[in-house]
Amino acid sequence: MRDVYILGVGTTKFGELWDLSLRELASEAGLKAIMDAGIYAEDVDALYGANTSGGQFVDQEQIAALIADYSGISDLNIPSIRVEAGSASGGAALMQAYLAVKSGQLNTVVVGGVEKMTDVPSEVATEIIGGSLDAEWETFFGATECSIAAMIARRHEFEGKAKRENYAMFPVISHKHASMNDTSHFKNIIKIEDVINASPVAEPLTVFDNAPISDGASALVISADLKKINNASHPIRIKSSSAANDFLSLHDRRSVDSFRAVKKSSDSALSLAGLDIGKIDALEIHDSYSIAALIQLEEILGKDAVKMTEGNDFYFNSSKPLNVSGGLKAHGNPLGTSGLYQAVEATVQLRGKAGQRQVKDPKNFLIHNMGGLGTTSVSTVIGVD
Amino acid sequence: MSEVPRFWRESRHRYRLVGTRCTNCDTLYFPPRVICPTCRRESVGKMKEEEMSGAGEIYSFTVVHDGLEQFKMQIPYVMALVKMKDGPFVTAQIVDCSPEEVKIGTKVTATLRKVRSEGKEGIIQYGYKFTICP
Numbered sequence: 388m389r390d391v392y393i394l395g396v397g398t399t400k401f402g403e404l405w406d407l408s409l410r411e412l413a414s415e416a417g418l419k420a421i422m423d424a425g426i427y428a429e430d431v432d433a434l435y436g437a438n439t440s441g442g443q444f445v446d447q448e449q450i451a452a453l454i455a456d457y458s459g460i461s462d463l464n465i466p467s468i469r470v471e472a473g474s475a476s477g478g479a480a481l482m483q484a485y486l487a488v489k490s491g492q493l494n495t496v497v498v499g500g501v502e503k504m505t506d507v508p509s510e511v512a513t514e515i516i517g518g519s520l521d522a523e524w525e526t527f528f529g530a531t532e533c534s535i536a537a538m539i540a541r542r543h544e545f546e547g548k549a550k551r552e553n554y555a556m557f558p559v560i561s562h563k564h565a566s567m568n569d570t571s572h573f574k575n576i577i578k579i580e581d582v583i584n585a586s587p588v589a590e591p592l593t594v595f596d597n598a599p600i601s602d603g604a605s606a607l608v609i610s611a612d613l614k615k616i617n618n619a620s621h622p623i624r625i626k627s628s629s630a631a632n633d634f635l636s637l638h639d640r641r642s643v644d645s646f647r648a649v650k651k652s653s654d655s656a657l658s659l660a661g662l663d664i665g666k667i668d669a670l671e672i673h674d675s676y677s678i679a680a681l682i683q684l685e686e687i688l689g690k691d692a693v694k695m696t697e698g699n700d701f702y703f704n705s706s707k708p709l710n711v712s713g714g715l716k717a718h719g720n721p722l723g724t725s726g727l728y729q730a731v732e733a734t735v736q737l738r739g740k741a742g743q744r745q746v747k748d749p750k751n752f753l754i755h756n757m758g759g760l761g762t763t764s765v766s767t768v769i770g771v772d
Numbered sequence: 773m774s775e776v777p778r779f780w781r782e783s784r785h786r787y788r789l790v791g792t793r794c795t796n797c798d799t800l801y802f803p804p805r806v807i808c809p810t811c812r813r814e815s816v817g818k819m820k821e822e823e824m825s826g827a828g829e830i831y832s833f834t835v836v837h838d839g840l841e842q843f844k845m846q847i848p849y850v851m852a853l854v855k856m857k858d859g860p861f862v863t864a865q866i867v868d869c870s871p872e873e874v875k876i877g878t879k880v881t882a883t884l885r886k887v888r889s890e891g892k893e894g895i896i897q898y899g900y901k902f903t904i905c906p
Binding site for chain 1 (some may be wrong): 809841887
């Protein structure tokens with residue numbers, strides 16, 4: 388089967404973007420990606436739009452059609468489909484777009500993600516984020532997504548697998564990296580004590596263990612068209628993309644403090660790419676909650692993950708750079724966008740254009756995007772040939 | 773605002789903790805399921821409703837400080853994953869206690885309470901919460 392390349396990437400700034408609407412965010416990112424790829428709308432065979440909860444945040448469904456319309460391409464009748472898989476929507480859309488191009492039916496596709504979260508009060512946003520849980524048997528009874536993460540953390544700690552500090556350090560790393568990224572939601576540097584002592588959201592988790600409520604959009608142009616690949620200034624290859632799922636609710640899982648879907652999707656993506664984890668130079672993972680970051684790494688890297696949190700291994704200039712973008716925690720977490728921003732970051736890094744936070748000469752990135760807490764897992768390997 | 777059937781159809785499950793047992797592998801599920809995730813097609817037509825005892829113990833828990841609008845008056849409130857004596861795990865609030873009394877392993881029992889309401893004129897929704905066993 389043919390190779391699929393990322394020809395162009397684009398992103399908006401992430402944050403509380405009061406003056407920008409969902410449609411403006413989406414078209415900004417899409418336009419940037421198309422210009423970066425050096426192509427025109429006439430070259431695009433399809434648009435895949437990732438969005439988690441537009442129906443609730445801004446009362447808008449049929450979002451891919453809206454994006455295409457406001458990007459000025461409606462007269463081209465380009466098929467435009469929304470992909471939704473909770474907060475894994477971005478990764479899932481990228482995977483669908485990749486498979487469509489890989490199949491040979493489509494040659495060049497735009498895949499974009501957008502979420503406009505700050506048009507509702509934060510309590511309402513918390514409620515909407517909880518939509519990724521089981522509405523009838525979790526949210527109904529008062530569970531928030533953070534409360535589920537907190538119960539995972541409490542049990543994980545009770546089992547003696549890790550201490551508070553082992554996961555409280557992920558927000559510290561993400562903030563450090565975000566401070567070097569122009570599009571970050573947060574640019575402040577924090578310490579581990581700040582995470583542990585901040586105001587509680589769902590104990591033991593504090594505000595600093597949670598990724599923020601952000602607006603933002605990101606987009607990529609992917610293609611298997613040799614002419615376009617040769618014309619692109621710096622194409623980067625998608626080597627594989629694979630997904631796996633688990634029970635929707637934590638109370639139905641075979642294990643409360645592990646994410647078996649993450650192991651399945653990451654092992655599968657590595658195997659399809661013909662790589663082992665040792666050949667992955669950097670990781671972007673779904674640090675929606677600090678504890679979620681730790682458990683993902685336990686699944687992806689194995690038992691060493693906890694030990695690695697005790698050193699400096701995860702900084703951009705270290706042995707296993709992690710969330711060099713600033714992660715969901717500090718670069719921001721506009722739900723449906725996040726998985727695509729991970730791919731934008733990997734592309735920029737692999738091109739060697741990440742400035743201050745540049746990982747030294749990376750060849751392969753593994754990006755992991757997750758819906759809920761271990762429910763939907765999408766792993767994608769992006770690298771240079 | 774929701775229509776009545778949305779809550780009415782779950783009332784026996786939420787009022788009396790009625791789950792479903794797969795009579796093929798003899799596993800009890802709660803919340804109720806129409807297909808057993810272990811036996812899959814072998815379980816079709818073999819899922820029978822069964823009421824749980826209401827006894828359980830805390831498997832994990834959290835104290836929620838920043839919660840849903842509907843539960844704002846109760847903050848801080850305790851959410852727990854309760855391991856039921858009958859097998860299944862249940863996500864529920866622990867009430868009538870201070871958060872300090874809640875520990876992993878604490879024995880609890882189900883009680884029927886008001887859970888939510890939809891404004892002044894909407895439906896009052898009831899369901900289970902748990903209290904610490906004396």
